[in-house]
Amino acid sequence: MRGLLLFRRPALLPLVLLVPALLAGCTAGPSQRPAVVDTDQQSEVTTSTTQQQVPLPPLTEPQSPAIGWTDCDQDTRARLDPPAVPATLKFKCGTVQSVLDAPDLPGRVQTRISLLKAGDGPVPLVVLNDIDGEPGTLYAAHLAAVLPATLLQRFSLIGVDRRGTGDSDAIGCVPTDVRGQLLSTDPEGGDIEPVLDAARKAGQQCAIELGTAQQAMDAWRTAGDLDEIRQDLGVPKLNAIARGEASDVITAYANRFTGRLGRIVLDGVPDPSTDPATVLGDRAAAQQATLDAFGKNCAARGCPLGQDAAGAVTALLAQLRANPPTLANGVPFDAGVALNAVLMGLRDTARWPELADAIQAARTGNPTQLAAFVAPLINGSPVAPSRFDAALATRCNDTAIRMSADRIATLTDQLRQRSPLFGGLAAQELLWCAPWPGRTEPTASIGVGGTPPILVASSAADPVTPEIGTTRATEQMSSAVRVAWQGAGHGALTSPCVSESVRAFLVDGKVPSDGTLCPA
Numbered sequence: 001m002r003g004l005l006l007f008r009r010p011a012l013l014p015l016v017l018l019v020p021a022l023l024a025g026c027t028a029g030p031s032q033r034p035a036v037v038d039t040d041q042q043s044e045v046t047t048s049t050t051q052q053q054v055p056l057p058p059l060t061e062p063q064s065p066a067i068g069w070t071d072c073d074q075d076t077r078a079r080l081d082p083p084a085v086p087a088t089l090k091f092k093c094g095t096v097q098s099v100l101d102a103p104d105l106p107g108r109v110q111t112r113i114s115l116l117k118a119g120d121g122p123v124p125l126v127v128l129n130d131i132d133g134e135p136g137t138l139y140a141a142h143l144a145a146v147l148p149a150t151l152l153q154r155f156s157l158i159g160v161d162r163r164g165t166g167d168s169d170a171i172g173c174v175p176t177d178v179r180g181q182l183l184s185t186d187p188e189g190g191d192i193e194p195v196l197d198a199a200r201k202a203g204q205q206c207a208i209e210l211g212t213a214q215q216a217m218d219a220w221r222t223a224g225d226l227d228e229i230r231q232d233l234g235v236p237k238l239n240a241i242a243r244g245e246a247s248d249v250i251t252a253y254a255n256r257f258t259g260r261l262g263r264i265v266l267d268g269v270p271d272p273s274t275d276p277a278t279v280l281g282d283r284a285a286a287q288q289a290t291l292d293a294f295g296k297n298c299a300a301r302g303c304p305l306g307q308d309a310a311g312a313v314t315a316l317l318a319q320l321r322a323n324p325p326t327l328a329n330g331v332p333f334d335a336g337v338a339l340n341a342v343l344m345g346l347r348d349t350a351r352w353p354e355l356a357d358a359i360q361a362a363r364t365g366n367p368t369q370l371a372a373f374v375a376p377l378i379n380g381s382p383v384a385p386s387r388f389d390a391a392l393a394t395r396c397n398d399t400a401i402r403m404s405a406d407r408i409a410t411l412t413d414q415l416r417q418r419s420p421l422f423g424g425l426a427a428q429e430l431l432w433c434a435p436w437p438g439r440t441e442p443t444a445s446i447g448v449g450g451t452p453p454i455l456v457a458s459s460a461a462d463p464v465t466p467e468i469g470t471t472r473a474t475e476q477m478s479s480a481v482r483v484a485w486q487g488a489g490h491g492a493l494t495s496p497c498v499s500e501s502v503r504a505f506l507v508d509g510k511v512p513s514d515g516t517l518c519p520a
Contacts, residue, residue, distance in 0.1 A: 053479055054452045056509045057262050059154070061122045062234035067094040069117055076116060076141055079384075081134050081376075083350045085145040092117040093137075096232050098163070098225040104212040111216075113225050114167035116159040118144035118152075124233045125155040125506065126226065128162065128246035130464065130490075132377065132391035133347070135159075135166030139243070146494055151503045157241075158233065162249070163225055164217045164390035171217070172380050173206035174389050179378045180331030182388075182432055183340045187317065187424030189416065192409055195431045203435040206393065215437065217393035223252035230260065237262030239506070243491045244268045244465045247473075248398060254451055263506050264454045267491040268462055271469025272476055276401070277411060279469065280426040284419035286466035290346045291421070293461050293488035297352055304360040313342055314421065316363050325367050331378055333367045339425060341374035346463050347490040395429060396436035400443075403430050453511045454480045457498050460520070461488035474514075483512055487520035495520075 072093035077085070093116055100109040116137035117124075129139035140159025144152060161168035174182075181198035206214050226249065230238045239262040242250050247269045254261055271279045288310075295309030305312040317335040324334040331337065345355035351373075358369035380386030403411075408430045415423030454477060458470040467484065474482045483501045485492035492498040497518030504510040 054450055056452050057237045059123050060235055065234035066232040069094045080138055080141060085141055089118060089144055091141060096229050098228040100213060100216050101221050102212040102216040111163055112169050114161040116140055118157040121152050121155040123155050124158045124235060126238060126240040127157050127159045128242040128249055130244040130246055131162060131394045132387055135161040137161050137166055147499055148503045151507055154507045162222055170385035171210060171389050172385050173209040174202045176329050176378060177331060178202050179388050184334050184336035185425055185428045186335050187339050187421060192431060196405055196434060199432045200435045214393055215397055217390055218397040219248040219252045222249045223256050226253050227257050239263045241265045245270055258450050261451055265502050267457045267493050268465035269456055269470045269473040270465055272473050280415055281418055282466045282468050284415055284422040284426040286461060287422040287463040288419055289461040290463040290488050294346055294352055298356050303356040305356050312359060316359060327371055329379055333371055337374060341370050343463060344373040349489040392432060396433035397439060400439040402434055402438050451479045455505045456480045456482045457492040458482060458484050459489055459492045460486045462490055464490040481512055481514040483516045483518060485518045
């Protein structure tokens with residue numbers, strides 16, 4: 001049987017063109033893969049060796065579920081990032097107990113995983129988000145607002161706060177000022193030693209506060225949480241949507257629980273390439289392409305940045321280098337922090353008008369609105385933990401790659417030459433992880449047989465998981481088919497065309513043609 005060639009990438013922390021109307025039609029583009037199917041028929045994809053692909057599993061409603069759901073509608077809305085979700089959507093919350101599986105206490109210590117249920121469809125569809133993005137519970141709430149209503153009639157979205165994040169026993173071990181220093185790499189140049197020193201402080205503090213639990217934050221163990229969730233949901237197969245870096249968790253799940261994969265959608269997949277210069281260079285280029293798309297959208301709307309949004313951002317950074325204001329938390333709002341805030345804003349096209357206003361306000365001396373985009377990474381409290389700490393632990397634990405300061409500095413200079421605006425930030429996670437304990441456990445196998453078709457979506461200008469990297473990943477996944485959206489922003493599910501392909505795949509079991517194109 002055909003298998004999914006799975007990969008373990010070097011974990012590299014990333015930080016649409018919104019047109020007036022999105023066309024709902026899709027067209028099939030050229031594909032270099034031999035497996036092409038008609039979107040109107042059930043998949044019968046075969047390889048050149050005539051091996052038949054494993055079919056999509058049938059949808060199964062829960063049998064004896066063990067999760068107790070309670071109303072949490074108001075609390076969820078109070079926690080949501082913009083934009084707001086319709087009042088017609090209702091939310092319920094629940095928890096699952098999983099095994100922390102720290103190296104010194106394998107299989108013994110329990111950890112709480114927080115869940116959110118959006119919609120009342122009978123079949124559960126698990127939703128995961130990037131580790132540094134909004135928690136999976138909140139992402140599921142936003143996703144429920146944009147997916148086709150007919151999908152929610154069949155499925156209920158089950159958002160998961162990944163271990164160490166959100167309400168799932170979130171970790172908090174990095175001081176606020178240190179987080180600010182880690183995000184302060186100047187994209188134009190300068191000494192990297194202050195950022196590396198902050199990384200040493202972060203690693204030391206997390207080692208003190210977390211002990212071996214520090215190493216329990218990774219994709220492999222998160223896959224174990226997913227199987228606990230699957231069992232408590234009362235279903236034999238895991239149906240899931242994972243955005244961006246969360247695809248690594250599905251990769252690990254396929255390695256550990258191959259026969260339990262159901263219908264899987266990966267919305268943007270990290271680049272599996274092992275060359276950091278390639279991965280980081282492509283990411284910086286994708287970030288510039290997303291900024292260009294933002295600029296075109298901004299000009300079309302007549303936004304306050306005028307005809308040159310990239311020029312406005314560049315001017316703002318120069319202004320901040322001369323006189324960086326200090327935020328209420330004591331963190332200097334310097335060029336590095338500001339550009340990280342811009343990158344966070346570029347992810348979500350629904351917030352582009354807000355981002356444009358925030359950049360303009362910062363240019364006039366008020367950084368508050370722009371700083372709000374990066375605040376979830378810098379700020380942390382027991383009620384609203386920082387999203388940075390678990391992201392740092394997870395990404396550093398998921399890779400064994402460590403580079404010396406000299407090599408990082410050389411690579412950073414090369415990236416700055418290739419991409420003057422974003423190249424300087426592209427390698428920042430290499431600095432963050434340099435002092436972190438290297439991964440010693442084996443990584444997941446790259447070849448897993450017996451997997452059903454997987455739908456992979458990509459966005460032409462994705463600042464987090466660039467399309468070129470997602471394409472490389474899909475080429476290594478022999479059971480995957482890709483639907484490509486010619487828009488911009490992180491993830492493609494906001495495209496009506498892509499979301500319709502996802503609906504047909506999940507609900508009707510129709511596998512789209514590999515290389516299907518969806519216009520912006």
